[in-house]
Structures are given as C-alpha cells and as structure tokens.
Amino acid sequence: MMSGSFAALLILLTAAAAVVAWLGGLGVGRATVTAAVRAVVQLGGVSLIIAAVLRSWWSTVAFIVMMFAVAAVTSARRIGSARYAWAAAIPIAAAVLPVGVAIAIARPVPWTPLGVLPVAGILIGGAMTATSLAGRRALDELQARAGEYEAALAIGLLTRDAVLLVCRPTAGRALVPALDQTRTVGLVTLPGAFVGVMLGGGSAVQAGAVQVLVLIGLLAVEAAAVVVTVELVAAQVLQPRTV
Numbered sequence: 001m002m003s004g005s006f007a008a009l010l011i012l013l014t015a016a017a018a019v020v021a022w023l024g025g026l027g028v029g030r031a032t033v034t035a036a037v038r039a040v041v042q043l044g045g046v047s048l049i050i051a052a053v054l055r056s057w058w059s060t061v062a063f064i065v066m067m068f069a070v071a072a073v074t075s076a077r078r079i080g081s082a083r084y085a086w087a088a089a090i091p092i093a094a095a096v097l098p099v100g101v102a103i104a105i106a107r108p109v110p111w112t113p114l115g116v117l118p119v120a121g122i123l124i125g126g127a128m129t130a131t132s133l134a135g136r137r138a139l140d141e142l143q144a145r146a147g148e149y150e151a152a153l154a155i156g157l158l159t160r161d162a163v164l165l166v167c168r169p170t171a172g173r174a175l176v177p178a179l180d181q182t183r184t185v186g187l188v189t190l191p192g193a194f195v196g197v198m199l200g201g202g203s204a205v206q207a208g209a210v211q212v213l214v215l216i217g218l219l220a221v222e223a224a225a226v227v228v229t230v231e232l233v234a235a236q237v238l239q240p241r242t243v
Contacts, residue, residue, distance in 0.1 A: 060117055163233060163236075
C-alpha cells in the first residue's frame with residue numbers, strides 16, 4: 001500500500017509541475033494534473049490485474065492488443081483527430097511487428113508472458129511517440145509552408161513529391177528523443193529495463209545487454225514509424241485539420 005508520505009510527495013510534485021507550467025504560460029497546467037492523475041489510476045489498475053494477465057498467453061496477447069489500440073488512438077489525437085486512429089495504427093504496426101518478430105526469433109529474453117509483455121509495451125510506446133511527433137510536425141510544416149507546397153505543385157511535381165519536399169527535412173527531428181536516450185545511456189540515465197533486470201537479481205552485464213537491445217530496437221521501431229507516417233501524409237491519408 002502507498003504510504004501517506006509517498007502520496008503527499010506525488011501531490012506536491014504534481015502541483016509543482018502544474019504551477020510552474022501555469023506561471024510559465026505554457027498552457028499545459030491542467031493537462032499536467034490530468035496526466036498525473038491518469039498515471040496513478042492506470043498504473044494502479046494495471047498493478048492489480050497484471051498478475052492475472054500474465055497467467056496465460058491468451059490474456060497476455062489480449063492486453064498487448066489493448067495497448068496497441070490505445071497507442072493508435074493516442075497518436076491520432078496528437079496528430080489532429082481521433083478519426084485518424086486507423087491510419088495511426090499503420091505506422092505503429094509496420095514498425096513494431098518486424099522488430100518484435102526479430103526479437104522473438106532471437107529470444108534474448110525468456111519466451112514467456114512475463115518476458116514478452118514488457119518488451120511489447122516498450123516497442124509500442126516508442127512507435128506511438130514517433131508516429132505522434134512525425135505526424136504532427138509534418139502537418140504543421142504543410143500548413144506553415146503552404147506556399148512552398150503550392151509552388152512545388154506549380155512546377156509540375158507530383159503531390160507526393162511536393163509533400164515530401166516540405167516535410168522530409170524536419171521528419172528526422174521526431175527521432176531526437178530516442179537518439180539522445182541511446183547516446184547518453186549509462187552516462188546520464190539508467191533506463192527502466194536496466195534497473196528492472198538489476199532489481200530482479202540479474203547481473204550488471206545481463207542488465208546492460210537487455211537495455212542495449214531495447215534501445216536499438218526502439219531506434220529501429222521509431223525510424224520505421226517516422227518514415228511510414230510521412231508517407232501517409234504524402235499520400236494524403238493524414239491531412240491538416242483544415243482539409
């Protein structure tokens with residue numbers, strides 16, 4: 001159970017984040033509180049059901065499908081509208097499936113629900129973030145540089161080529177968080193997979209091997225998600241809100 005001091009600390013940190021965001025005029029003060037409350041509720045719920053989920057492959061697969069669906073809806077909302085959920089699911093699936101299959105074949109982690117579920121969650125989460133960032137940035141670029149896009153069409157470029165001309169130069173910025181995390185791992189941060197293996201009784205070498213796998217897998221997943229997302233924008237599957 002959560003102690004009173006722990007609960008007080010959570011409330012204090014949430015309030016501090018919201019107040020700082022409000023004073024700084026960031027416009028996300030309420031969103032900060034909402035995100036914190038959701039994190040507590042969701043992780044609390046998962047903590048209660050995770051033991052039951054991990055008892056069978058059927059329930060584990062069902063939980064992974066649920067994570068995938070939530071990721072698609074979340075990315076769609078960040079891109080512009082929940083109606084894009086089916087489209088946001090495409091880059092997430094296209095990125096996660098091949099990397100997930102490769103990891104399953106190599107079996108660097110135990111082929112059990114307990115081994116598969118965390119890796120699936122990490123990969124899906126990374127693909128979701130990359131899809132959200134790439135989609136939102138691409139659509140913002142199209143709106144901000146509409147003149148360049150129209151000029152490209154005027155000189156005879158196909159729609160896809162005109163969109164890529166505008167969006168592709170900045171698409172790689174969606175990978176900056178993953179690249180920074182990979183570059184600084186062990187020097188600035190000790191990510192969750194490393195700490196989890198250590199707390200589970202594994203050696204530092206085992207923890208490092210698992211963390212490297214996770215980070216490089218995330219790079220592959222996020223790079224694929226960005227490319228597919230930009231192509232969906234170029235194909236006008238994902239369009240600016242004004243369209």
